[in-house]
Amino acid sequence: MPGSDHSGLKSMHASPSAAPDQTASGLLVSDVLYGQAPQQLDPGCACYSITRIIEDGLELFQWSGLFEVVKEIQILDDSNRICFSFNSCATGGAKCSYVDGGQREYDIDDNSGRIQYGPGRRGTYCQQGAIHSLSVLIHPDLFESWVGEGQAEFKRLMAEGGVLDGYRGGELRATARMLHRALVSPAEAGAAAGERHPLWLRGQCMTFVSLFLEEHAAASATEVSALDRRRLMRARDRLLEDLSRPPVLADLAREAGLSPSSMNRGFRKLFGASPFALFQRERMVAARQRLLAGDEPVLSIAADFGYTNASHFSEMFRKQFGLLAGEIRRTR
Template sequence: MPDVPLVDVAGYLPPDLMHRPELWPAGPQRSGAYANGRGLSAFASRSEYGAPTTIAVMDSEHRLHLSVWLRDGMSVDADGWRFQVGGQQTVAGFMPGACWKTCFQGAVHHVGLLVDPGCLAALAGEAGVDYFDGLRRDGCLRIQSGDTDTLRVARELDAVLLDPASLGLMREVKSLELLACLLLANRRQARAGLNARTRECLHAARERLLRDLAQAPTLEELAAECGLNTFALKRGFKALFGMPVHALYQRERMRRAWTLIASGQMTAGEAASALGYSNFSHFGAAFRRAHGILPGQVRRHSLA
């Protein structure tokens, strides 16, 4: 793979690489990590890439890579796999020795676990063995949307790992909690009986749903566009993404509202209008339910 630096991450954790610009070129970075010495490591990484940056990555160690992408992502070309990872998605991979040609751009923010298969079995018993076997049946690579619990715990682990004063015990607890969330999410999807085609349709439905946060499609329109009936859409959406269609749409709507107001891009009234609210009091009530404060308070804080 000419003209692309090749990095073997065996023996490294992301913070080790972040201090080696000759290995891992990026802009401003923050990172933290934890290793328990028994086959489980965790990391949090926030990097800024002002321009597309391509790096060839491999891991010669036999361990699973489990990551939760909280913001932006990467495109990957690996042994015939070509895919894009975005914010709020999870990636599970077990491809020791395989070369991943990765391209990063933007504010890349992710949290991950590196787990020895034997450690996974020791920690999670049959559930760990089933997870590893299922991953290998899926071709050793699985990309899914993160459910509510997984994303929440990933953010909590991120905060703990980036805090140099945090206790090792807390880092261990949050690492194990994230691992448990990923295993449980996988079990729920397996029990829901979602085949590859259904998962693909549901991901397309999610993308279509969030394309316009000012006007959501009806369930009937969404089902027709993604090739499912409304019952399969509602059932599959809850199983794959951990919440009903409207709840996910409203969550993303309120997250966007916070970003628009807190960044100073818009006033509270402008954000309400941009997100499809004709009644500001309805917007204020929805915002308060989601964030615990009124949008005007966020605006005043951002201007302070």
């Protein structure tokens, strides 16, 4: 267990910061996590971070950064944490590259997650535009107490360092947003007075991590080649690009370089659902978020998601969540 890594730190840190000055050793990840990074602002650069220590070895971290021009930052990961991250509301682009370990370069995409571990790894973080990231960070000993030794790929990640990326899905996205609201605006996340209870935060952190592990296990259990996996991931991104209008499946398959039948089989193996079922599920998840977020008329939300008949929309909603669309707000 990680007993005293940062025992003297406050449980909450929120501070405006910026792309700090680069040093010979690089920006320490622990300095970013615990608010010790330099506060000098470059023109056109602004960052904001919040860290909540849930328990020894478990932290919740929210980071937002806006760089008007391309900014490169040398980094050194000294955190000794497994990082489960989800990026959302990205209006720019970012990538990270390391000089050692597995998967030495990866892109940071909108509405996507990754698992990362690399104590002692040096690299370069490059960003332009705005990116928001929600991360749960776990000490390896605590992670092992949760899940045991895990799968071979996790053992390799722990031994060599590296990144597992490409994690997506409506439930993962919704959990990340809920945790974000709990840090930034607890009242919006359902807290009656002040911050959410530590047990609630711990439970949501565990849920967040479990969604990564479930998707990883499902993907590992399939027999999809690396090439077809990339094609299917591209097809899924295209499928979910506009939740108000599903693309024609034949066109989707052609764009991905697959036949319609192989795309259907691949979707069932990799994502556990046909393209249409996956589209419908993600559409209802997004609609549920809209319904819970405000008081928009159900008919207006239904129209935004491509339904001309509110009753049909509400019935499809009931099939997925067990409640009619108009009833879901009573659960807030």
